[in-house]
Amino acid sequence: MYFAKQGDNQWKWYAAAKGEEMVGGEKGKALVGASGTLNFTIDGKLQSQTVEQNAFNFTKGAQPDQAIQFKFGDDILAGGTGLKGSTQYGSVSDIYKHTQDGYTAGTIGGLSFNDDGVLAAFYSNGVTKNLAQLAVAKFENNEGLFKAGSNMFKESRNSGVANIGAPNTAGRGKVFSKSVESSTTDIASEFVNLIQMQRAFQANARTLSSSDELMQEVLNMKRG
Numbered sequence: 001m002y003f004a005k006q007g008d009n010q011w012k013w014y015a016a017a018k019g020e021e022m023v024g025g026e027k028g029k030a031l032v033g034a035s036g037t038l039n040f041t042i043d044g045k046l047q048s049q050t051v052e053q054n055a056f057n058f059t060k061g062a063q064p065d066q067a068i069q070f071k072f073g074d075d076i077l078a079g080g081t082g083l084k085g086s087t088q089y090g091s092v093s094d095i096y097k098h099t100q101d102g103y104t105a106g107t108i109g110g111l112s113f114n115d116d117g118v119l120a121a122f123y124s125n126g127v128t129k130n131l132a133q134l135a136v137a138k139f140e141n142n143e144g145l146f147k148a149g150s151n152m153f154k155e156s157r158n159s160g161v162a163n164i165g166a167p168n169t170a171g172r173g174k175v176f177s178k179s180v181e182s183s184t185t186d187i188a189s190e191f192v193n194l195i196q197m198q199r200a201f202q203a204n205a206r207t208l209s210s211s212d213e214l215m216q217e218v219l220n221m222k223r224g
Contacts, residue, residue, distance in 0.1 A: 001013065001014065001015045001016070002014055002016075003038075006037070009039060009040040009041065009042065009047075009088065010037065010038070010039050010040075011037070011038045011040075011088075012035065012036075012037055012038075013035060013036055013037070013038060013070075013072075014032050014034070014035045015032070015033060015034040015035065015068070015070065016030035016031055016032045016033065017030065017031060017033055017056060017058070018030065018031075019031045020059075021058055021059055021104075021105060022056070022057060022058060022059065023057040023058070023059055023064075024057070032053075033053075033054070033055060033056035033057075033068075034051065034053055034054040034055070034056070034067075034068060034070065035051075035052050035053045036049065036050045036051040036052050036053075036054075036070065037049070037050045037052065038072060038086060040082075040087070040088040041076070041082065044087050044088040044089045045076060045081070045082030045083060045087060045088075046072065046073045046074070046075040046076065046080075046082040046083075046085060046086050046087060046088075047075060047076050047077060047082065048075050048076070048077040048078075049070075049071075049072050049073070049075050049077075049086075051070060054067045054068065054070075055067065056068060058105040059105060060105045060106070060107055061107075062105050068102065071085070072085050072086040073085015073086045073087070103125050103126070103127050104125045105125065106123035106124040106125030106126075106127060107123065107124050108121050108122070108123055108124075109122050109123060109124050110122040111131075112177070112178075113134070113175065113177040113178075114177055115168075115174070115175060115176065115177055116133070116166070116167060116168070116175065117133050117134035117135075117136070117166065117167040117175040118130050118132075118133045118134075119131045119132045119133065119134070133166060134167060134175055135164050135165065135166070135167075136164070136165065136166070136167045136172040136173050136175070137162040137163060137164045137172075138162070138163050138165075138170070138171055138172045138173070139155070139159040139160050139161075139162060139163070140159070140160035141158055141159050141160055142159065143158075143159075144156055144157075144158025144159035144160070145159045146159070
């Protein structure tokens with residue numbers, strides 16, 4: 001930010017950003033995004049402050065025409081004393097106070113779900129922002145759901161209408177972030193089926209062996 005004197009007790013102020021961070025800017029050259037005027041009384045108090053231009057267009061997909069709030073003090077025109085903030089005295093200019101409530105432009109560096117099913121985005125400028133939330137449905141009769149295969153179910157007449165809402169509320173299921181779903185296979189049942197198939201295979205193998213031995217005996221008798 002810099003100031004240019006326009007006349008007695010009047011200054012023009014300009015707010016600029018790095019050219020490489022602004023749409024249409026050049027690296028190494030500041031690009032003005034906001035400007036206005038400050039008027040002072042003869043005794044150095046802030047009489048009024050105006051904003052004439054206020055639109056910043058940052059790069060990296062930021063919201064265009066962003067307006068930044070500038071407040072140089074409690075000017076007399078707005079009901080203030082004109083002494084808190086910017087004043088005009090016969091001395092070298094200096095910054096009285098500096099605060100920041102915004103962030104630099106950033107890009108998404110990662111995504112993650114929490115246990116509430118909220119999808120959060122992590123930006124390169126240190127900001128974390130919630131983008132969306134998973135919804136969970138519950139039914140009056142879960143046993144009445146229609147099996148669609150591949151661990152998927154559909155709403156049916158017997159299940160009732162889906163009641164959709166946030167996870168872990170009103171009896172709905174929970175969301176476990178950073179977890180892998182366990183297998184729904186019944187291990188005991190599958191082992192029983194495996195043993196049955198093994199026994200059947202052994203029985204068939206013995207039948208073929210006995211049949212082969214009988215055929216060999218018949219051939220031997222015929223040769224004799």
